[in-house]
Amino acid sequence: MNSSSISKFLFWLIVSVFSGTSLLISAVYLYLTPQLPDIQSLTQIELQIPLRIYTEDGQLISEFGEQRRRPLEYNEIPQQFVHALIAAEDDRFFQHNGVDLKGLTRAAIQLVRTGKKKSGGSTITMQVAKNYYLSSAKTFSRKFTEILLALKIEQELSKEEILELYLNKIYLGKRAYGVEAAAQVYYGVSLSELKLAQLAMLAGLPQAPSAANPINNPRRAKERRNYVLARMHTLGFIDQQQFDDAAKSTIIARYHGLKSEVEGSYIAEMVRHELYQKYGEDTYRLGFRVTTTLNSKAQTQANNALQTGLLKYDRDHGLRTQPNQKLLSPTKLQIYDNEITLTWPTELDDKQDIDWPKTLDDWQEELNSRGQYGLIHPAIVAQVLDSGAWIVSGRKQWSWLPFSGVKWAKPYISVNRVGREPTKTSDVLSQGQIIWVTASAESGLQLAQIPEAEGALISIDPSQGAIRALVGGFSYGLNKYNRATQADRQPGSAFKPFIYSAALANGLTPASIINDAPVVFKDAGLENTWRPENSSGKFYGPTRLREALYKSQNLVSIRILKQIGPRKAINYISPFGFPREKLSKDLSLALGASAVTPLELATGYTVLANGGFQIKPYFIDRIEVGSEEELVFQANPMQACLECTATAENSSQVNDAQSPQDENQALLDAISAPLSEALSAEAVASEAPAVRRLAPRIMDERTHFIMNNMLQDVIKRGTGRRALALNRNDLAGKTGTTNDQKDAWFSGYNRDLVTSVWMGFDQPRSLGRWAFGGNTALPVWVDYMGAMLADKKHNPFPQPDGIVNVRIDPETGLLARPGQKNAIFELFKQEQIPARDSSKQGTAEHNNDDDEEENSPELLF
Template sequence: MMAIYLYLSPTLPDTEELKNVELQTPLRVYSADGKLISEFGEKRRTPLTYAETPPEFINALLASEDDGFFEHFGIDLKGLARAVIELIRTGKKKSGGSTITMQVAKNYYLSAEKTFARKFTEILLALKIEQSLSKQEILELYINKIYLGKRAYGIEAAAQVYYGKSIKELNLAQLAMIAGLPQAPSAANPVNNPRRALDRRNYVLARMRTLEMISAEEFDIAARAPITARYHGATSEVLAPYIAEMVRRDMVERYGDDAYTVGYNVYTTIDSSRQVAANKALQAGLLKYDRDHGYRQPKPMAPVTTLEVAENPELEPWLSKADKAHDIDWPQTLEQWHDLLRAQDDMGLIAPAIVLTVESTGAWIFQNNSERWLPFSGMLWAKPYVNVNIIGAEPKQPSDLLSIGQRIWVEETSNGLLLAQMPEVEGSIVSLRPKDGAIQALVGGFSFGSNKFNRAIQADRQPGSAFKPFIYSAALANGFTPASIINDAPVVFEDASLENTWRPQNNSGKFYGPTRLREALYKSQNLVSIRILKQVGASKAVNYIEPFGFPRSKLNADLSLALGASAVTPMELATGYCVLANGGFAVDPYLISRIEDSSGNILFAAKPRTVCLECEKQQSSIAQEQQAASELLEQQLQQQLGLSNPLQAQTEAEQLPAAPRVMDERTHFLMISMLKDVVRRGTGRRALALNRDDLAGKTGTTNDQKDAWFSGFSPDLVTTVWIGFDQPNTLGRWAFGSNTALPVWVDYMGSALNGVPEQPFEQPEGIVSVRIDPETGLLAAPGQSNAIFEYFKEEDVPSQPVKLSLPDNNDGSSNTDLVPEQLF
């Protein structure tokens, strides 16, 4: 023995390292309010301290693995002797006689090979570990390292995997079940082999009773308890798979494969309640569109086992449907169906089911291992799809739609179950905090499980009229006013680079003649947008719009820019709208707020460009002082170097960079005023349902109704909704941003702004309100009955009043409208 020790001792590792060992822990992603979104990593693990471990579990573990743990010095001499005697008598190694300390030595340092050399090394290591660590520290290492099946490493991960709870929430039977897993975690866990797992659990309970760790009554209750374990995937408190994937990619770029194992905790900017609202709003909107366009009547069938086929498989081809329906082996069939439904990914508002029987007033369906009633009233919408503009007749009876064994989707409503289907149409929601670009909610499609393409950040689509506010902003910054008159009349463009002559039209196909700029925006008149862009100049407009957050490479420097023909992502459009919502400042969207290591140390903290009105005021004050008295310049610079630096609106601890202004505050106010009219009286009127006075936005519909948009905001939240097909195709002749995307926006914003007080957009200095003539945009005449109020920059107020119609002159001429219209 001494010779073996002398031979192996130099090769033994330093057991002091165990005190600082880092267990492989998965990457976890959280919302801003600390709710788990997702975790990534091959090994699911949540380390616990000894003090956090329930004493009942410690007892169960010791009873099953090493009841003399607190008495021995690392090895169990009796156990080893028993193993040696068994080996000599049978020639086989039936038990290793390993203590928990020896298993720690093996798990942390050694391979799983079964050789005498490894066993001796394990024994020597166990002795060294006992000298270096306390019994509690050794147990702590064991319970966090041990593999317990289903990718679960450690007892806390096992509790989550098999019961969906913390180890601290489990009862005695459940604790004994986990304590019995180390012997055969893959072959005898309660998911893979419930019968064997039950036997092992009851063995653990019996050992606890023998050792008087539990009473006879506790043993009886626990031993009779049914198996309640089932597989629980990664526990998610907030369904946000597109967000989780965005974070995963970012973390892999930062840290490589270590991102999955080092135990990083990533806290995002996501507001969990807003994310839940966005999920529901988008799915509800897509499902409604899908119902409105008919039922595609999918006919996928679940496997049905008949009694005849079970006994004579060769009869399968000869049995009719009626034969099979009357002789179904229901226990075996339902077991198959249950497994089939459990394997289906979570689809949010709709859930899978299988038809059991079809009756005249509805159908019984199989779902969640039970029978449920689907009434015929929940199927009446399912008129057959003919094409995007036509649907067929209403079904007359349930059998027109359903048959036994058919796999279907159903939606839970307040009126009972509703037949559903996976929509072919797609969409996205992006919701940003305008003061700094923090992503509050994001949904990249109907279901991440069915399609992982993130339309919110990956889909370049034409925004149509939802882009017009940026064209109008450029116009207001270059001499136009909300009262400027532009002729909404036919226009033809001929270009050698175009195959055909371009004749743009309004969506309505009508022309409205001379129109005020404000009115043209809320009516979404295309020809007015083209004329004002031609007047401003496409290149000049691009230069103005790019700082809002649009990649210059995506902006067409031609007149098609006026109609939103430059494809952008929903995220890019929402970023541009942040400028409109926050007072005219450019911000960058961001998702990760901070990254922590497994010990809670902050490795990264976001410092986004943030709107700071106080900074701007103080900067303006500095500029005025510098112009007024040059001798104050040095003093001001010295102040900037100190803690009272006026260029920093944040506290010294925060030190957030100020967002740059890209839109003059007066131009911004005029634009907001016009966009609020889109909601009050234009294409965005559905938003009035929210009963708020601080909402503004713009609808968008592209050619042939291939894309439907609504981008809108309050001072606290910007949200963009896009709906369309992945392969661009018409949504139908009646689909527009106002009736397809806007209802989704209203649904979401109603929840997202619940409890958020209204915040008016403040009128800056240098803006005045005057009465004008609605036909000409000139100052109203005294006493004019149809005059309206309009906002102007002080220097842009019309200088002349309108000249009202007068009686004919003696020469037959008229003095009507002597001031010419502004026609562009």
């Protein structure tokens, strides 16, 4: 075959190959084009955004969702980062039309030479097409579809829009999707706050986000970062000086977990549960932004107050020995490295043959595995001296723990006994021991231990039910059980205000005389005969109602309930927020034997704090969804309003003896309606202003005023006297302690805030013979309320019409004689002013007890 024939053959071969390729491409184009999606749908795609929960004042509480993402608009992205990205990924991005022919050619040559697909020649636009529409399968058909989509995207979207889509979608390791989330994960700040070296580090991550990020592989990540910087220098984005400075910088990236600005994990879980009931798995991807009713100051103070109280209780009962407590042996030096220069605390014994660099590295791993729980954090004892100990805590931080912070650690023997006080630090601590420590402004650094006793605190705005603070235990990280909403515990005497309120509504007065004497109660439902007694074990004889309340005399409460009847009392009490089925149907109700949650008890006290109105506590104020934060729910709670003119609806629902019981019963429902019900079509927010909803009155205003005044006496002269430290004239409340000191309570309020505190063990057992509501729960309440009311004006209730203040004989409860020296003033409803002759006072139970011996038990059936 001559040369002419060969030329013709090659020519037609090339033409055939070209034609065949063209036909193949045309066929593929015609086949795939109809299947391509509408590019405009890219602008409507909702990226997976986690559920985020905030306080009312905008502080982040928690985030739920597998993909951490914070979308940015293009104008929020630093230009230097854009340069770093295109230098690393696609340096001709602003010139090509979506497909880089040079890159594709290079990828094809590599495939021919090696037989393997080493690179796909993808542009940023092609990656957008893949990330939003296609799978990651490495097939030729997917590649052709990717190319066609890229061309179509470039025709319909601007370069800036394409980059915005890419940067918000791309995975960059450590659950971070999008560049803003990556900046937060690796550096703990926004993308706009990063320096050149850090921006280049992030720009290099798309190539291998899991294997080459600066946390998993710092060396490889640094090499990739410097490659990006070199490309930026080559392309003229940075000068030589910028390159040199950035390339020399050390890697400071570390994992920054979710940075909650306020610790509110218990209520965050309540929010998550409510949304999940409605939306299922969409809860974690639609980008819900939930604003709760929590106040960040209140929540922080509640956390600190409860933890402080539990730690104090724990210290008072001694240091529990831990047989399996871990001791780490410091590593001995084998070879000294004279080039290492370290600065240790001056008192540290440098004669010990310890390789401190190696030791601290080992200890740091141990400390990292322990975590931190609010006010306490782990540490390891480095050296023990008579005057204290050197300890090492997080990030190899040295601290001095003085002996004064260890001196409390008497050995725990039982809940009522502790051993001898230690005389030197080594009586308690050993080198290498893992311990817990806490710090306070008053006491400095102190040894601590994770408390066994638990507690709960809930604080509510009584005017409309917003929960301002909720703490369900010492630490959510240790135990997720929410005692504030899930723990049914007997409230003891903290329940008595509701019994006394029922008594005042049914004819008794603060001056009614009730005999404090032994009783015996027999009931077929009880295994043994019930012989209730006062906590002091004494009996006080005829006692005024007011005095019996602030002294918390149990036997008076029982006789009051006997007189008005358990059924009538339950009808009166249940609208306060207590589920009817939880209330005992017998006289044990008078002593708080009906188990309720701290939330339910606090709800009851809101009626006393707001002037007698029924409100329902709630914890979600509004819900927004999506990147546009569309409002889908806005709470519109009922408002207690003393100043408002009583409507027919309100006045018809006054919960006093004269009110129809069927109307009271109609008020009963769940304490907090599920959000799944609230998010109905009727509840979705609209542009129309919400109609103000007035809460129904369930307590006569005069009954309320007298009851509130009696509860103020609990603080002024009764079991709540520790609250006098707040120096306020508008506080009222009641302590509660159950049998064998298994539960300690204090619930108290002013018109601005209701707070209930409970302390006890999860598996009920005694807190100790000296643990009562007044010295265990009340100090926590004082700590919290003192901070919350510090800048609030005193806000007493105005005296309503129909209340009179008259002088009475404190022994008989009747009107005082003229000139009687021991007479006292007492409040009465105008129509209940007592007479001077005892025969005219028919509502007091003492008439039934005149013939009874003071210490002779009365048999109650």
